[in-house]
Amino acid sequence: xxxxxxxxxxxxxxxxxxxxxxxxxxxxxxxxxxxxxxxxxxxxxxxxxxxxxxxxxxxxxxxxxxxxxxxxxxxxxxxxxxxxxxxxxxxxxxxxxxxxxxxxxxxxxxxxx
Amino acid sequence: xxxxxxxxxxxxxxxxxxxxxxxxxxxxxxxxxxxxxxxxxxxxxxxxxxxxxxxxxxxxxxxxxxxxxxxxxxxxxxxxxxxxxxxxxxxxxxxxxxxxxxxxxxxxxx
Numbered sequence: 001x002x003x004x005x006x007x008x009x010x011x012x013x014x015x016x017x018x019x020x021x022x023x024x025x026x027x028x029x030x031x032x033x034x035x036x037x038x039x040x041x042x043x044x045x046x047x048x049x050x051x052x053x054x055x056x057x058x059x060x061x062x063x064x065x066x067x068x069x070x071x072x073x074x075x076x077x078x079x080x081x082x083x084x085x086x087x088x089x090x091x092x093x094x095x096x097x098x099x100x101x102x103x104x105x106x107x108x109x110x111x112x113x
Numbered sequence: 114x115x116x117x118x119x120x121x122x123x124x125x126x127x128x129x130x131x132x133x134x135x136x137x138x139x140x141x142x143x144x145x146x147x148x149x150x151x152x153x154x155x156x157x158x159x160x161x162x163x164x165x166x167x168x169x170x171x172x173x174x175x176x177x178x179x180x181x182x183x184x185x186x187x188x189x190x191x192x193x194x195x196x197x198x199x200x201x202x203x204x205x206x207x208x209x210x211x212x213x214x215x216x217x218x219x220x221x222x223x
Contacts, residue, residue, distance in 0.1 A: 043213040088154055104156040
């Protein structure tokens, strides 16, 4: 079975802190994605990556950056957390660029105080 | 951009009832997936179904790509079926990014 693992299920951070959300997949997938989910707004794509050291902006990249140094790992970074970044963050991976089935991790619920 | 609309937005069922959830999309798509989001927030894959019909136990799905809709059938519903059901589409030449519908929130009462 495909497994996508997110490092933390629940985090509480303070405004201005740097936050790292880690995601690891064990199926050698090329593609990895970060979404955030908010009530009434659904799932929105933050960043994605089709290969190591490659990244592309999604629909809401402002305030975020990403890192993909290894194929299996895709990190989401909040350089200076703000309260409007309180959300559920979902990492996903897929094997093929244009037709791949997407698999999600368990999610990381971040609260910024 | 493509619009993905799910209906109904909310659904309450008695345990044992059947239901049909619908997903309409406004443009041609590469693929379509159905997910179930459990109470803990994880999105669980139900079907990868760009066209045709698939069945998995009490659940089945049908996508009619030419008419731009997909249906998810839940038969003999159980309380564990509660949660939010999302459809998501991958649009041609959009690099494999999925566009999600707003979801159908299902509550199955014992």
